Amino acid sequence: MDEILEILEKDGRASIEDIAKMIRKKPDEVKKSIRKFEKDGAILKYKAVINKELVKDTDSEVRALIEVNIVPQKDLGFDKIAERIYSFPEVSSCYLISGTYDLLVIIEGKNIHTVSNFVAEKLSCLENVRGTATHFLLKKYKEDGVILKHKVQNQRENISY
């Protein structure tokens, strides 16, 4: 992966000047590359990683993983039906999976009812959906490579040879 992307993937707030110093390029060149990544869609957006367990008044307190079995459509395969599903704002992630089911859909809702309503009234009723299995998420430990726990302070001595 491009080194600029590698740096930004770790720290979306890294400044152009700092990146330029880290990879020995001119700030203008870095700026240009980032613009290009943004234009091409390699960089889609910048966001904070939030540990929602610590945010009490959140709107999305319940998450569920839903296994969805699909009847693929002629010519379109899974893509069209996947699009119908992931376009719902409740869907936070949607993946096509190999194995015993087809789509893995991750839903966020205020409470258990909003999630079950979504499954019962929206998802299951779709023409090509053959069946669903819903798993409610109990606790998050790690997400996208980030461990959701405060790091233990570094225990090195402050000076050594």
Added chain:
Amino acid sequence: MELSKVVEKMQPSGIRAFFDLVLGMKDVISLGVGEPDFVTPWQIREAGIYSLEQGFTSYTSNKGLYKLRLGIHRYLKNKYGLDYCPDEEILVTVGVSEGLDLVLRAIINPGDKVLIPIPGYVSYGPVTELAGGTPVYVDTSKNGFKITPGLLKKYIDKKVKAIVFNYPANPTGISYRRKELEQINRFLLKHKILCISDEIYDDLTYDFKHIAFPTLPLAKKNTVYFNGFSKSYAMTGWRVGYACGPKEIIAAMTKIHQYTIMCVPITSQMAAAEALVNSKHSVDQMKREYNRRRLFIFSELNALGLKCSRPEGAFYMFPCIRSTGLSSMDFSRKLLEEQKVAVVPGTAFGAPAEGYIRISYASSLDNLKEALVRMKRFLEKRRSGR
């Protein structure tokens, strides 16, 4: 009680007092640390834990677990094409530190001299003295901190038996390219000087490929090669290193090792064995991160007017601070007291390093940035004479 004369004259007291000052202070941003800021990669820690669960709590063979020695053999063969026999030519030690002590004790007779380039790692001289040898300090400060045959020539006589040096180097961050090493090797062979090569930072070579000393022409028989797990795998606290060399030297070292240490703790050896087979990805990741910090801080230090060359390896910068008019010690002490930033005075690594400080970039980028802001404040205050 009267203490050993050799021990009594060891350790420059000023440096110790400065270290104590740093260790006693809270909320210090430290660029003074000689170890990685990463934690040992999980797969390695997990292997250590698993070995405990399995009940591996005994002594091992004095030379180290065969599994680990075989791992080292394969690793070096793969990486450098070096062929050391796991039975006779490899010894697992408590870090490279123990290994260096062993080799010097194994080869030195009273009156023997050992060449030690300075500024250099702090243990080489004292360990030579403890072994009954005489350190001959080679001042590299006017030679770009490097040794060359021309420089070494000025320091040798019939009594010189060995040289101890490391590259990439702590504290200067310099390293050597093949051509330079070949010249040094030819010189050492010609004068029958044993090469004790501490290559603990080999994986942290940034601008070119590291050349292991024993891979040079005819060098293997005249070299004791040292490496370990501390820096590449962020395993300082596990204390595992190894020595590879001619079998008679390794056998002599093993004799001392078996009486003084018995063996390296088995948990550490188990973890180290795992590190060798399954951690290339982690090592690469850490190296890339160090490299970014290196380039970042290099650019920043020069912008601050602290001149330094771009280091080729390890995780140290060695900037010159003479422009401030302060000595290494005064600079370090004042920077600590006024801005709570810890660095190591160059003189900790030998008197010729007066006018330099060692900055370690084994620290997060945020820490480095904050430290640089404080250093800037410190320097501006001095320059405006306030």
